[in-house]
Amino acid sequence: MELPSDALGGQGRLRQAPESFLSHELVTAISSDGVNSERRGLLRGALAAALVATSARAIAGDGGDPDIVRLPEWSRSLGKPVASNPYGQPSIYEANIVRRQSPGLTQTDQASVAFTPLQNLFGSITPSGLHFERHHQGWVDIDPRRHRLMINGLVAQPLVFTLEDLLRMPSVSRMHFLECGANTAQEWGNSAVPTVQYSHGMLSGSEWTGVPLSLLLERAGYDRTAAYLLAEGADGSSMTRTISMESALEDALVAYGQNGEMLRPEQGYPLRLVVPGLQGVSWVKWLRRLEVGDKPYATKDEASHYVDLMPNGQLRQYAAIQEAKSVITAPSGGQKLLKHGYYCITGLAWSGRGAVRKVEISVDGGRNWREARLEGSPQSKMLTRFNFDWVWQGESALLQSRVHDSTGYIQPQRAQLVAARGTRSIYHNNAIQTWRVGETGEVDNVQVG
Numbered sequence: 001m002e003l004p005s006d007a008l009g010g011q012g013r014l015r016q017a018p019e020s021f022l023s024h025e026l027v028t029a030i031s032s033d034g035v036n037s038e039r040r041g042l043l044r045g046a047l048a049a050a051l052v053a054t055s056a057r058a059i060a061g062d063g064g065d066p067d068i069v070r071l072p073e074w075s076r077s078l079g080k081p082v083a084s085n086p087y088g089q090p091s092i093y094e095a096n097i098v099r100r101q102s103p104g105l106t107q108t109d110q111a112s113v114a115f116t117p118l119q120n121l122f123g124s125i126t127p128s129g130l131h132f133e134r135h136h137q138g139w140v141d142i143d144p145r146r147h148r149l150m151i152n153g154l155v156a157q158p159l160v161f162t163l164e165d166l167l168r169m170p171s172v173s174r175m176h177f178l179e180c181g182a183n184t185a186q187e188w189g190n191s192a193v194p195t196v197q198y199s200h201g202m203l204s205g206s207e208w209t210g211v212p213l214s215l216l217l218e219r220a221g222y223d224r225t226a227a228y229l230l231a232e233g234a235d236g237s238s239m240t241r242t243i244s245m246e247s248a249l250e251d252a253l254v255a256y257g258q259n260g261e262m263l264r265p266e267q268g269y270p271l272r273l274v275v276p277g278l279q280g281v282s283w284v285k286w287l288r289r290l291e292v293g294d295k296p297y298a299t300k301d302e303a304s305h306y307v308d309l310m311p312n313g314q315l316r317q318y319a320a321i322q323e324a325k326s327v328i329t330a331p332s333g334g335q336k337l338l339k340h341g342y343y344c345i346t347g348l349a350w351s352g353r354g355a356v357r358k359v360e361i362s363v364d365g366g367r368n369w370r371e372a373r374l375e376g377s378p379q380s381k382m383l384t385r386f387n388f389d390w391v392w393q394g395e396s397a398l399l400q401s402r403v404h405d406s407t408g409y410i411q412p413q414r415a416q417l418v419a420a421r422g423t424r425s426i427y428h429n430n431a432i433q434t435w436r437v438g439e440t441g442e443v444d445n446v447q448v449g
């Protein structure tokens with residue numbers, strides 16, 4: 001593709017400035033209204049283009065930028081004292097970049113979800129404070145001294161661990177995505193939710209630290225013929241999930257760490273199960289018990305919830321693996337392209353079966369595909385950031401991304417997925433997402449095929 005000569009400004013990829021850099025008034029307006037804020041959020045790409053166009057702007061005089069000559073007050077005064085913010089917080093100008101409950105879903109206090117603002121994030125790690133939250137009965141902040149983890153069932157020696165015990169054992173740190181099985185659920189129907197935060201924001205990527213579950217099972221002397229585990233949480237929801245012994249032994253962790261510090265309470269402090277590649281509900285938070293067993297447990301959360309209703313009326317149960325999926329996070333629904341010119345189409349790709357191998361982008365609704373650049377070397381069962389250069393000249397466009405994973409699986413078009421699974425599954429929607437860019441630059445969520 002031919003880029004205008006100044007498209008990359010001689011400085012490689014442009015960092016897209018968050019919208020809140022624009023002006024303080026705008027920030028105030030934004031923070032009071034979620035959806036609106038995203039509409040402004042969409043200024044990012046345009047700002048990037050503007051930066052390119054003005055990269056050779058005169059320093060002063062007519063058409064110059066006064067902000068580079070006038071010394072702002074922060075350059076003429078003392079800064080705030082060291083350690084006046086002992087646990088660091090984002091800039092006040094980023095105050096609108098927060099987890100949000102979807103305006104399209106019933107908002108309840110405890111059995112609810114708050115979505116990650118994917119449209120505002122960079123790279124592949126989700127800041128812990130923006131990690132989506134999904135609780136079946138609210139979150140709890142557990143006193144670690146009173147928390148216990150028991151391993152029982154088909155074991156030679158039932159064991160009880162304190163957090164202290166676990167902290168003294170060999171640990172590992174690994175990067176993995178966590179996606180709720182119900183992420184993108186509303187796209188099964190015709191309801192196109194307005195932004196990527198609400199369509200795909202039950203998704204996060206973190207570095208998790210903990211003890212390999214295989215080591216704990218060894219210590220307890222698990223029965224080698226046992227094929228299942230029951231994981232139980234300590235919150236009031238009695239969250240209980242069957243985990244296959246295969247997943248448990250492969251790469252599961254009993255984690256206490258997230259992105260270099262202890263887990264956040266919303267994410268299961270002090271202990272949570274990390275089962276890479278599996279749907280979020282299997283990642284039991286506030287983990288208190290693991291029972292080794294010889295059959296699936298068919299608990300309430302796996303008999304009535306998290307089953308997919310197939311077109312023939314049958315239920316698909318225990319479909320725990322999150323298949324390969326990708327989404328463009330900018331430009332995305334609710335944003336607006338304010339100027340013609342260069343945009344970096346960017347997004348995330350992941351697979352519950354392995355690493356991302358390739359991501360392709362279409363700007364014409366899936367007729368032509370071109371390969372995107374991947375950031376870093378894709379890790380197994382972790383988010384991979386992709387980028388793609390695009391010049392928009394005011395035409396309407398249908399933006400799509402499609403991932404190929406290391407097993408050779410290719411993310412399906414919506415029509416392919418619907419042909420196999422109907423539209424009543426609720427869970428496990430990994431179809432290609434389409435964002436339509438109108439001639440005015442407005443970006444909307446549309447369903448193609």
Ligand SMILES: Nc1nc2c(c(=O)[nH]1)N[C@H]1C(S)=C(S)[C@@H](COP(=O)(O)O)O[C@H]1N2
Nearest residue numbers: 132133134135136180233239267280281285
């Ligand atoms: N104990 C317990 N574990 C739980 C849940 C819960 O409500 N209670 N919610 C599950 C669901 S449905 C998901 S998608 C993930 C969400 O993890 P997060 O809140 O850290 O994003 O946790 C899972 N583990």
Ligand SMILES: [Mo]
Nearest residue numbers: 180181280281
């Ligand atoms: Mo979930």
